[in-house]
Amino acid sequence: MATKNGGFVALLLLLSFLLSSPLPARCDAPLPVNVWPKPTSMSWAEPHMAVRVSSSFHVVAPSGNAHLLSAARRYAALLLAERYRPLVTPAVNVTAGGAGAGAAGRGAELGYLTLAVSDLHAPLQHGVDESYALEILPACAAATVTAATAWGAMRGLETFSQLAWWCGRERAVLVAAGVRVEDRPLYPHRGLMLDTGRTYFPVADILRTIDAMAANKMNVFHWHITDSQSFPLELPSEPALAEKGSYGDGMRYTVDDVKLILVSCAGEFWLPDASDWPSRLAAEPGAGQLNPLEPKTYQVMSNVINDVTSLFPDGFYHAGADEVTPGCWNADPSIQRYLARGGTLSRLLEKFVGAAHPLIVSRNRTAVYWEDVLLDQAVNVTASAIPPETTILQTWNNGGNNTRLIVRAGYRAIVSSASFYYLDCGHGDFAGNDSAYDDPRSDYGTSGGSWCGPYKTWQRVYDYDVAGGLTAEEARLVVGGEVAMWTEQVDAAVLDGRVWPRASAMAEALWSGNRDATGRKRYAEATDRLTDWRHRMVGRGVRAEPIQPLWCRNRPGMCNLVR
């Protein structure tokens, strides 16, 4: 309703919606068109209606927030250009006549969508309010997104865009009408980690990935920007890092000069004795660890932290600290002397972290470390070096067990359990000259040679409960999760198919959960919706992998294991 008090009226409508009788018993019945992630609540009045999108469709946004204005233009353009054809033709009635009916009796057309935002200038930081309400009224062809922040409004715009499709018969873009959505995420941290240290990804591929994340209402891009294999980040204060450490001229991310940094066991073969894993110098090929005894280390570290926090405005700074390999430090003469004088590897790590952490905090950031910094058996720091108030820990081992250890120690947790959320698992291992393949029976005992095999299917990702096994009190410290795309064997040629739609599975689990209203896991009901969502993503240029033959989508239930 396009009234002066549009927002207030919308609010009244929402209140009445909340106070009305419980949702119809058929609330889990398949809808002709769906939104991924499934909204917290969505209703579509029956019979299902749809309205044509006017050729002059636009989004009315309050002025004062440039990002919101940009999103308004972007989504209006998306709607006007939409040619997404659903795999299964939606069964809807297209509105005819009524207020605003266009020439030639074409019926009401949707001319615009209005954005109503309470706090237009709320900054984009972790934990910002992303909730929204969306309403599309058929009779007078009006649509409204109401949100607390501009970021919530953008979530609403994305939902709106997924309720639109190209109807060949009408030769028009239609959008579902008689729809009410109320939506908010379960977890504030819903991320994808992309490793650009093992493999360089052109900026265009990263941007496309971030766009796809936004479409999936994911909100954290964890840019694992450097690693042992390459350092593509050009830092003004340390130019030699990218100059010497990047894969090449065309494979860097900023153009600045950096200086060389000193390391232990640099350039050594990573596994001197394949039969003695503890003697390794690194967890995988590419040996070399910072030497905390080397004074220059702190000069470079300080420069890196300063430059990176100037480059990236985010509230979190990921300081790594996973897989600190004892063998590497033990091979360093200076560290050998230190150990002989009574030092320990843990105190050595704490020396480093103890210097890095305050620097990070002084730049007004929360430090994120991999769980190892606290939980590693061999090399770990005390809690005093990483105060919980300024620290978040990211899990990757032992499923829910390590999550529990972390939250019980009082730390917030980002969950990335390898057994569920590591997207690289299952394509073998990349180490060469592996004689295990000489035995045709091997197949690596069905892990396929991948340390974290097998491949994590979308169902595995979807079904994971990041707070599983925790008490309600403990679960409050789980801020969310990240799927991790380690890239030893992934580059731009195959990126999309490896990330999507499995990341979409996590996106829904962390946005609105993986259970239905009765508390049962809802992966069965999610299957067709994910097929549709994947199809829409492909239409938007993301080469996501299919999850079933098309045959299945045309015959609901016929491809189930159990009918």
Next chain:
Amino acid sequence: MATKNGGFVALLLLLSFLLSSPLPARCDAPLPVNVWPKPTSMSWAEPHMAVRVSSSFHVVAPSGNAHLLSAARRYAALLLAERYRPLVTPAVNVTAGGAGAGAAGRGAELGYLTLAVSDLHAPLQHGVDESYALEILPACAAATVTAATAWGAMRGLETFSQLAWWCGRERAVLVAAGVRVEDRPLYPHRGLMLDTGRTYFPVADILRTIDAMAANKMNVFHWHITDSQSFPLELPSEPALAEKGSYGDGMRYTVDDVKLILVSCAGEFWLPDASDWPSRLAAEPGAGQLNPLEPKTYQVMSNVINDVTSLFPDGFYHAGADEVTPGCWNADPSIQRYLARGGTLSRLLEKFVGAAHPLIVSRNRTAVYWEDVLLDQAVNVTASAIPPETTILQTWNNGGNNTRLIVRAGYRAIVSSASFYYLDCGHGDFAGNDSAYDDPRSDYGTSGGSWCGPYKTWQRVYDYDVAGGLTAEEARLVVGGEVAMWTEQVDAAVLDGRVWPRASAMAEALWSGNRDATGRKRYAEATDRLTDWRHRMVGRGVRAEPIQPLWCRNRPGMCNLVR
């Protein structure tokens, strides 16, 4: 040497090469540039030379074979447009001066390559001679490919193309010089099977795949064109097949009308009791089998065979016969009556095959069946229905054991053992509503829910010996192998990465083997070569998956498990 007796001189040179002392001890030393599959023998005189490709480079082909003339133009264009930059800059000396030196003293440039073919009109059929010899002489910048047939000449052209690269420093395309190659395949049948029944693939994607196959010297495209889920092939005599059976208007392969065919258990849910696998109606969702008791079946079968053998000129006709599901036939009333009268399912299948086989043979084809037709425990035919002289069997179960059974029964074998050559394995299973995922410990016991998991790595594919465990006599009946791309969860968005470079691994194993001159498996030495070949394929438009981080290619041996 550009003499009138060029061919004879080349032959003398080749003879002298063969009669000379054994290959240098460093014959397995890494070369600056390589060919995939590795040729049977290749030598590159030291110091390694390279010659510039002239801007007027062309391929001189004998007239009389249109395919060869087309290939000549195609490869000349490829050479002139080559911008492939090797991951590791080849260490070579670029020729300077000498006969044919261009203006400005740029040194000898390669102006043309000559094709010399003995049997220009040998038809392209299974078992055709694909051998060739290639010689690139540095001093006078001449190149020659000598082959028995036009098809061998094309193999030589492909090899030549892989010895060329773009040199930024010279700002020119260079090609290795002082090179002699003699090459021929070990196996006559080196194929890729693509399943366009589960998923439709646009013609452009199939053509790109076939181009990639040719680059890998693979020679059989096994087009698994229809299956339970869809029938995209338009046949003049049976139009209803594609009309009703295809996924849709835009998802067919020829435009003809077909008639509907009658089947047992059509449209039934495939697995009535998930706890009773033997009671299934199909091996996977999509139930329905031809009913050999239905007279119309033979009318349609005959029409299909006639139309398909008119459409496809190949000498082989694949007549399927895998996974004939007893439950489906047992559920059919007419078959139940047949069984009650003393019939058996095996005799029922033999009734069908006994009618199909003579038809196929009458069209002058060899019939290929999946191994099941002979080896299935429950439903199989006698040898009299499928005489070895006109039959080839394709394996997929029990590795070398079934290959042995087949050749011992006197049949030729095409090897596609699922445990090694099935490219679909390891990405889970596509059946929905699978409660196994409710158990976070499950992960399907590390098979990842894939019946043939885990994913078959390139090493697993490369290392497989299709004739392993056979006597020399038995091995003679193994005509080769096929990697199989079943497409329940693959479509055009992800096809390239799923097929390549793993199909390249089989391509080399079946072309020149997987062992070095001492008889040891050579996967370690193959790693860097495959990384380079994959990189070249990407440059040619094939979005193949990487096998190692770039870091590894820059540091030979450093990414090995054992140094």
